[in-house]
Amino acid sequence: MSQSLKASGELFRCRLLLPISSPPVEDAAFIADNGILLAVGPWKDLRKDWTGSITDLQERVVLPGLVNPHVHLEYTDMLGELPSQQGFTNWVDQMVQLKRSWEPVQYQRSWLKGLEQQIPCGTTTLADTLSHHALLGCMAKPPRGPRLKILLEWIHTQDDPLPSSSMDRMQQTLTLADHWSDGLAGSSPHAPYTTTPSLWEALGKLPQSPERICSVHLAESVEEISYFQEANGPLFDWLSRAGIQNTWGQGHPIRLLDRSKLIPHGMLAIHANILEARDIQILASHRATMVHCPRSHAFFDHPPFPLHDCLQAGIPVALGTDSLATIKKPAPIHPFHLFHEAKEALKQFPTLRPSTALGMITFQAAKVLGLDKKVGSLAPGMACDWISTPYGGNPEDAAASIIESIPEWDHVVSAGQPFPLEAFE
Numbered sequence: 001m002s003q004s005l006k007a008s009g010e011l012f013r014c015r016l017l018l019p020i021s022s023p024p025v026e027d028a029a030f031i032a033d034n035g036i037l038l039a040v041g042p043w044k045d046l047r048k049d050w051t052g053s054i055t056d057l058q059e060r061v062v063l064p065g066l067v068n069p070h071v072h073l074e075y076t077d078m079l080g081e082l083p084s085q086q087g088f089t090n091w092v093d094q095m096v097q098l099k100r101s102w103e104p105v106q107y108q109r110s111w112l113k114g115l116e117q118q119i120p121c122g123t124t125t126l127a128d129t130l131s132h133h134a135l136l137g138c139m140a141k142p143p144r145g146p147r148l149k150i151l152l153e154w155i156h157t158q159d160d161p162l163p164s165s166s167m168d169r170m171q172q173t174l175t176l177a178d179h180w181s182d183g184l185a186g187s188s189p190h191a192p193y194t195t196t197p198s199l200w201e202a203l204g205k206l207p208q209s210p211e212r213i214c215s216v217h218l219a220e221s222v223e224e225i226s227y228f229q230e231a232n233g234p235l236f237d238w239l240s241r242a243g244i245q246n247t248w249g250q251g252h253p254i255r256l257l258d259r260s261k262l263i264p265h266g267m268l269a270i271h272a273n274i275l276e277a278r279d280i281q282i283l284a285s286h287r288a289t290m291v292h293c294p295r296s297h298a299f300f301d302h303p304p305f306p307l308h309d310c311l312q313a314g315i316p317v318a319l320g321t322d323s324l325a326t327i328k329k330p331a332p333i334h335p336f337h338l339f340h341e342a343k344e345a346l347k348q349f350p351t352l353r354p355s356t357a358l359g360m361i362t363f364q365a366a367k368v369l370g371l372d373k374k375v376g377s378l379a380p381g382m383a384c385d386w387i388s389t390p391y392g393g394n395p396e397d398a399a400a401s402i403i404e405s406i407p408e409w410d411h412v413v414s415a416g417q418p419f420p421l422e423a424f425e
Contacts, residue, residue, distance in 0.1 A: 008033045008038075008052065009031050009032055009033030009034075009038055009052055009053075010031065010032055010033070010052060010053045010054070010055060011029055011030075011031050011046060011047070011050050011052060011053065011054045011055070012029060012030050012031075012032070012054075012055045012056075012057055012062070013027075013028070013029045013043050013047075013054065013055070013056045013057060014028055014029070014057040014058075014060050014061065014062045014388065015027065015028075015057075015058065015059045015060055015061065015391065015392075016028065016060075016061040016062070016391060016395050016398055017029075017030065017040065017061075017062050017063075017378065018061060018062070018063040018064075018358070018378075018398060018399070019040055019063075019064075019377055019378040019379060020063065020064055020358065020359055020362045020363045020376065020377040020378065021363055021376075021377035021378075021379050022040075022377075022379065024395055024398065025040070025041065025042060026042075026395050027042060027043045027044070028040075028041070028042060028043060028062070029041065029042065029043040029045075029046040029047065030046075030062075030378060030386075031046060031052075032384040032416050033416075034416065035383060035384050035415035035416035035417070036381065036382070036383065036384055036416070037378060037379065037380055037381065037382050037383070037384050038380055039380055040378050040379055040380060057388055057411070059390055059391065059392055060388040060389060060390055060391060060410070060411075061388065061389060061390075061391035061398055061402065062378070062386050062387070062388045062411075063358070063362065063378070063386065063387060063388075064362045064363070064375065064376055064377050064378050064382075064385060064386060064387075065122065065123070065124025065125060065146075065362075065375065065385035065386060065387055065412065065413070065414060066121070066122045066123045066124065066125075066338045066361050066362060066365075066387065067123070067124070067125040067126070067318075067361065067362055067365035067366045067369070067371070067375060067376050068118070068123050068125070068126040068127070068146075068320055068321055068336070068338055068361075068365065069126075069127050069268070069291045069318045069319075069320045069365045069368050069369050070127060070129065070215070070270055070291040070293060070320030070321070070322060071114070071126055071127070071128055071129070071320060071321050071322065071323065071336070072128070072129050072130075072131070072322065072323035072325070073110070073111045073114030073115055073128050073130075073323075074107050074110055074111045074114070074130065074131065074132050074135065075110065075114075075323035075324060075325045076110045076111070076113045076114035076117070076323070076324050077106065077109070077110035077113065077324075078095075078098060078110070078323065078324060078325035079324035079325070079327050079329065079331055079335060080327065080328060080329030080331065081098060081325065082094050082095055082098070082325050082326075087223070087234060088220070088221040088222075088223050088224075088234075088235070088300055089223050089233075089234035089235045089237075089238050090234070091300070092235075092238070093238060095325060099131075104132075104134055104138075107132040107134075107135060108135055108138050111132075111135055112142075112143070114324070114336070115142060115143065115145045115146075116143075116145070117334065117335070117336050118145055118146045118336060119145060119146065119412050119419045119421070120334055120408075120409070120412075120421060121334045121336045121337040121338065121409075122337070122338070122387040122409045122412055123146050123336065123338060124146050124147060124375070124385040124387070124412065124413075124414045125146055125147040125149075125182075125365075125366065125369075125371065125375045125376075125385070126146050126147070126148065126149070127148075127149040127150075127151055127186075127213075127215070127320075127369050128148060128149070128150055128151065129151045129153050129188045129215065130150055130151065130152055130153060130177070131153040131155075131190075133152065133173050133176075136150075136173065136176040136177060136179075136180060137176065140179070141179065141180065142180060144419075146414065147182040147375065147385075147414065148180055148181055148182055149181050149182060149183065149185065149186065149213075149369055149371075150177040150180050150181045150185040150186070151185065151186045151187065151188040151213070151215050152173060152174065152177055152185060152186070152187050152188060153188045153189075153190050154170075154187060154188065154189050154190065154195065154199060154203065155190050155194045155195065156189075156194075156195055156196050156198070156199035157194060157195075157196065157244045157245075157247075158196065159196035159197060159198050159247035160198060161198050161201075161202075162198060162199065162202040166202070167202060167205065167206075170202065170203075170206060171206060171207075174187075174206060174207070183211050183371075184209055184211040184212050185212070186211075186212045186213040186214060186215065187203050187206070187212065187214050187215075188214070188215045188216060189203060189214070189216050190216070190217060191216060191217040191218065191220070191224070191253075192216075192218070192224075192228070192248055192253040192256065192257065193224060193227055193228070193235065193239060193244075193246070193253075194244075196247045196248075197247060197248065197260050197262060200257075200260070200262040201262065204262070204264070210266070210370060211370055213266065213267075213268050213368075213369060213370055214264045214266075214267050214268065215267070215268035215269075215270055215291075216267065216268070216269065216270060217270045217271055218253060218254065218257075218269045218270060218271065218272050219252070219253055219254060219269075219271070219272050219273060219274045219275060219279070220270075220271035220272070220273055220274075220302070221235070221273070221274070221300065221302060222274060222302075222303065223235040224253065224274070225252065225253075225274050227239070227246065228246065228248065228250065228251060228252065228253050228256065229250065229251060229252060231246070231250065248260070252276070252278075252279055254272075254275070254279040254282055254283065255278070255279065255282065258282045258286075263282075263286045263288070264286075265286060265287055266286070266287050266288065266289065266370070267283075267286060267288045267289075268288070268289050268290070268291065268368055268369075269283060269288050269289070269290045269291075270290075270291050270293075270320075271291075271292070271293065271296075271297070271302075271305075272290050272292075272305075272310075273297065273302045273303060273304075273305050274302075274303060275306050275309075275310075277309070280306065280309055280310055280313045280315070281313065283310075283313075283315055284313040284314055284315050288315060289315065289316045289317070289318070289367070289368035290310060290315055290316070290317045290318070290368070291317070291318050291319070291320040291365075291368060292305050292307065292317055292318075292319055292320075292345070293319070293320050293321060293322035293326075293341065294319060294341050294344035294345045294347075294348055295321070295322070295326065295327060295340060295341060295344050296321075296322035296323075296326040297348070298344060298348075299326040299327070299328065300326070304348070305348070307345075307348075307349055307352070308349070308351075316364050316367050316368055317360065317364065317368075318360050318361070318364045318365035318367070318368045319338065319341040319342060319345055319357070319360045319361050319365065320338075320341065320365070321335075321336055321338065321340075321341060324336070332406070334406075337406055338361040339361075339402070339403050339406045339407070340406060341361065342354075342357040342358060342360065342361055342403045343403050343404065343406065345357050345360070346403065353399075354399035354400035354403055355399040357399070357403060358399045358403065362376045362377065363376040363377045364376075383414075383415055384413060384414075384415060384416040385413060385414050385415065386411070386413050387409045387411060387412050387413070388409065388410060388411040389402065389407040389408065389409055389410060390410070409421070
């Protein structure tokens, strides 16, 4: 241990540490100072000559704060309000009607309620896809909670070049979203059927950075594929009644985006349920990443998500919660708990290892957001974001056991600062 580690920071001891980016450590310890992890390893190694403060977490397992790469906080109060049995398009129609009936204060209340629920779930970082941009003007900064990356959702259905006034408003909104975000905000053109090539071209003209990820709901449903490939089906009929026309052409939406040369490098594909081998190859060629939302997938009874084909193609895949508008009542006590997604993923993919599922809500989730050098694992130089729960089982069974139990967290720490969990009850 270096002299600098002996004299600063705090040393924590725990029964089991799951760093995610490296093997589990029994009788483990980690040292943190000023919100950064300085060392991670066996207690017997880190305690040598240690003269600083020590906190013994005793019979607990410690793992990184969870990372939710896809959520819509503003729809929190829509939990259980929309049916799933009548198909994807019917759900979208009722969602649109419900959104139109809401007053601005309802969006704000619902968003804040969703934010407040993250910490008890152990989520210390999340990417929120925000459609009601007016929320950004309601508060200078959100209340203290998880690290935020705002992804501004955009809808544009008339394929005309955006005027300079619209570009200015988009830039101003992006600047406001930056103030809410840990780092830079990003963009989320909603889906190919609600956007146009001209919108994607305009988004490409906004200030670019590797931190400004672009996410899109893509190839989510059979109805979306029928809309683009066959010009029929419930979604085609619904959009036609609304006066919205297909501006991309005929074919699979991923191939249409690729043909347009508008897929940004590293695009984050949300859902992407209906894929053929060619589509997976296209996404891999653009270094795309993916978020699968297992409970949302089950809610709509979509065709099987091609997880193993995507992983084999080298596409990073994470798990997200989506919105609570795709959760049925009665809801669990902590409906945003990412372990619900991990548990459902293990059900959908019986050969998936629990440790891999755990990585999909930590390190892989951070990776698809471009934050894997900061959060999502416990290693020197990473942010001191960690959570813990009592655990007395076998170390080799830890991932499976804690996913199955959907644990309550007794410590939730972000940047070295603990959250008083009683404040969120």
